Amino acid sequence: MSFSGSEDDYQNGDETSSEEERDNFSDDDLGAVKRPRKTEVSGHLIMELEMANQLLVPYKESKVFELDDYHLVITLPLDFINKRFREWWGLSDPCLRIRLAFNLAKYRLGDMPEATASMPYTKRNIAMGAIETFIKDDLTKYWSVRSEDEQIGDDSFFAAFIDRLVARMKELGNYCVQCGIQHLGAHPLLSVCDHPLCYFQRDRLRQTFEYSMGPRLWADSAQLLNFLFFHANDYRRSLICKPDPLDDVNLKEEFRDYGEISAALRGYCTRCVFSTWANYEKFRDDPLTKKKADLLYWLSDRFPVICRLPPRFRVNAMSTIHQYVLPPVASEKESRFQANLEAVNGKKFYAFHGSPVENWYKILCEGLVVCSGTNLQLVGAAHGKGVYLGKEPQTSEGYARGHSTCSPRYYSTNDSAVECQNTEHYSRNKHIRQGTYCLALVEVANDPSKYRDHQWCYVVQDPDILQIRVLFIYVSGSAISKLPTDNFSANHPDMLKVQEAMNFFIQGDFHERLAAVYDSELDEKALEEENLPSHRLQC
Structure with a gap:
């Protein structure tokens, strides 16, 4: 928006006189400019007007507005946003600055101000773009309907504007950063919706995808979720395949029944699909492989954040190198857990849970639930209703092995290692070939009133x-070393490794943590300390 003047005009002898400038204001506006004014709105918004070119408005004792002849600058502290969210969204500054530029003489004519959002120490990123888009959309919607009786700098419009902005920023991840449509469920990480125009057309989103996941990490996680989803499609599919692609509006056009889903899962290695973003695009753009690429992308967007642990973080006593951490990423369920943990002053302990491999797709997507007395129950409940946790891994191992339908059929129909020509993929896939079972290390808030x-x-x-917190995967012929849960007491080395792994992912920018999880120097050193061959680093 162009302005009728600038500060330099006055310094260089602009002929505009103070009398001529006064003509740009109404009598009410001039009265507001000349007289100091202090008002309160809803008990928390205070406005102090001290001079013609400056307006100070402490908003909830910490938010400041500054108004000169041409700009309204809103400085909004971000302490109302969860610290982890700010790190994940790349909002490193303590405050957000919003500049609204407009001509005061035309204030009452309805000319909408030009809006920009910025942070002095934060580079332009997707979060900033989403915030600025919301600001512009909000002003477009409400600016023309504001009260005609408002004076320049009247607080009511901007108070409501800030309230709407704060409400949106608290749940910024719940909306598509491209089109603004609300996601289904809580999304702590910024993402795009399923519309092709949103998640395929913008180069910056492609770069973010590859940067945040990394080729090795993402391919490995994709292979795991594909494996677990495959086994959820057994004879109990209607009960345990949740979330179900057949229930998704955007996938119904591609998959009419389970037979088409099963066909999409077969034929080639999942790791090949997700080795890089460019490789994924090739599979997505090929009519013969598009369905599998779309299905894997859909699954990845609904799974929790899960990362395979490199050697330096592994719990060696668990006798498997296939260990996956589920870091405490903000979510609705994590929030409920943290509230329960805070209620008992942080007291907690760890135990194990075992379940047939076909159940883990639902468990990881929805969390552990009480199945006693429902059609999901597989075994008896000798001690009443509840989620059963073993004090030792051997106890949970029996529940994981004894009722599983997992078998070598996975590799006869899906992700065939024989068909994959990549030797590294072959090596990293082979642990599933003989059948697999899974155990979970579960963190428990120590509230005795809620467990027996x-x-x-x-x-x-x-x-x-x-x-x-951690998922351990075993081949069916392997055995677990005897490991009591005392090994997971607060100061035990095994527990410290688990805690170190979780802390690694929640400190600093979350995307950078994912990209940096594999450190060849540190991981090789960890393998040397374990006296293991270095080729096992390929995991």
Whole structure:
């Protein structure tokens, strides 16, 4: 927007006189400019007008507006946003600056101000773009309908504007950063919706995808979720395949029944699809492989954040190199767990949970739930209703192995290592070939009123005091070393490794943590300390 003048005009002898400038204001405006004014709105917004070119408005004692002849600058502290969210969204500054530029003489004529959002120490990123888009859309919607009786700098419009902005920023991840449509469910990380124009057309989103996941990490996670989803499609599919692609509006056009989903899962290695973003695009653009690429992308968007642990973070006593951490990423369930943990002053302990491999797709997507007395129950409930946790891994191992339908059929129909010509993929896929079972290390908020302690297990009535932290995967012929849960007490080396892994992912920018999880120097050193061959680093 062009302005009728600037500060330099006055310094260089602009002929505009103060009398001529006064003609640009109404009598009410001039009265507001000349007289100091202090008003309160809803008990929390205070406006102090001290001079013609400056307006100070403490907003909830910490938010400041500054008004000169041509700009309204809003400085909005971001302490109302969860610190982890700010790190994940790349908002490193403590404050957001919003500049609204307009001609005061035309204030009442309805000319909408030009709006920009910025942070002095934050580079332009997707979060800033989403915030600025919301600001412009909000002004477009409400500017023309504001009261005609408002004076220049009247507080009511901007107070409501800030309230709407704060409400949106608290849940910024719940909206597509491209088109602004609201996602289904809570999305702590910034993402785009399923519309092709949103997640395929913008180069910056492609770069973010590849930067945040990394080729090796993302390919490995994709292979795991594909494996777990495959086994959720067994004879109990209607119960345990949740979320179900057949229920998604955007996938119904591609998949009419389970047969088409099954066909899309077969034929080639999932790691090849997600080795890089460019490779994924090739599969997506090929009519013969598009369905599998779309299905894998859909699955990845609904799984929790999960990362395979490199050697330096592994719990060696668990006798498997296939360990995956689920870091405490902000989500609705994580928030409920943290609230329960805070209620008991941070007191917690760890236990194990075992379940047939076909159940883990649903468990990881929705969390542990009480199945006793429902059609999801597979075994008896000797100690009553609740989620059963073993005090030792051997206890949970029996539940994981004894009722599983997992078999070598996975590799006869899906992700065939024989068909994959990549030797590294072949090596990293082979641990699943003989059949697999899974155990989880579960963090428990120590609230005795919500669980019962028995000789060999805990029975938890409230699943909100539970969060899965590590997933251990075993081939069917392997054995677990005897490991009591005392090894996971607060100061035990095994527990410290688990805590170190989780802390690694929540400190600093989350995308950078994912990209930097594999450190060849540190991981090689960890392997040397374990006296393991270095080729096992390829995991």
